[in-house]
Amino acid sequence: xxxxxxxxxxxxxxxxxxxxxxxxxxxxxxxxxxxxxxxxxxxxxxxxxxxxxxxxxxxxxxxxxxxxxxxxxxxxxxxxxxxxxxxxxxxxxxxxxxxxxxxxxxxxxxxx
Amino acid sequence: xxxxxxxxxxxxxxxxxxxxxxxxxxxxxxxxxxxxxxxxxxxxxxxxxxxxxxxxxxxxxxxxxxxxxxxxxxxxxxxxxxxxxxxxxxxxxxxxxxxxxxxxxxxxxxxxxx
Numbered sequence: 001x002x003x004x005x006x007x008x009x010x011x012x013x014x015x016x017x018x019x020x021x022x023x024x025x026x027x028x029x030x031x032x033x034x035x036x037x038x039x040x041x042x043x044x045x046x047x048x049x050x051x052x053x054x055x056x057x058x059x060x061x062x063x064x065x066x067x068x069x070x071x072x073x074x075x076x077x078x079x080x081x082x083x084x085x086x087x088x089x090x091x092x093x094x095x096x097x098x099x100x101x102x103x104x105x106x107x108x109x110x111x112x
Numbered sequence: 113x114x115x116x117x118x119x120x121x122x123x124x125x126x127x128x129x130x131x132x133x134x135x136x137x138x139x140x141x142x143x144x145x146x147x148x149x150x151x152x153x154x155x156x157x158x159x160x161x162x163x164x165x166x167x168x169x170x171x172x173x174x175x176x177x178x179x180x181x182x183x184x185x186x187x188x189x190x191x192x193x194x195x196x197x198x199x200x201x202x203x204x205x206x207x208x209x210x211x212x213x214x215x216x217x218x219x220x221x222x223x224x225x226x
Contacts (some may be wrong), residue, residue, distance in 0.1 A: 092200070098206075098211055099212065105154065
């Protein structure tokens with residue numbers, strides 16, 4: 001058990017729709033990072049949240065946005081879905097901003 | 113640009129064979145290095161990590177990795193693989209000490225034949 005929980009596990013959306021993915025970090029962790037893992041590729045960093053603010057961002061368009069709540073849980077929102085957004089979305093939590101990442105099992109998003 | 117490359121995309125071995133997976137990164141400064149494993153249907157798990165000190169790092173399940181700074185490499189090794197090692201392996205690098213951002217390689221799929 002990784003301790004990082006993500007929901008839902010699978011999701012199918014239509015092109016143009018919006019989606020929200022959720023992540024609860026490991027107990028005691030206050031920092032959350034999100035990654036996109038396309039089929040056959042390594043995970044790519046989307047952004048990191050700490051103290052309810054986006055602290056660092058990868059090379060993703062503004063359609064990708066996030067939020068962190070006071071209880072440290074986090075959401076990833078993607079607007080105007082494209083077929084290319086189909087991927088496994090991974091959440092990782094950290095004890096502190098720069099410490100080791102613990103990954104959840106991911107949400108498999110399919111855009112049709 | 114910061115990048116990580118894994119040379120082997122798909123490796124097939126018989127049980128008891130030795131394993132070496134290559135990983136190179138692009139940056140010459142201080143880095144933190146990681147190998148993660150993803151078993152089918154499971155989450156990414158940390159195999160081992162290198163921050164500083166002895167460049168030969170031992171991890172879980174009999175895996176080890178060697179950091180060679182002059183070659184910007186962090187290759188993963190196991191002397192004798194088992195069928196249960198069948199999984200996807202990712203090398204990852206943290207290029208800055210004040211961030212949790214990881215740059216991953218594209219992964220290597222290891223298939224071990226019983």
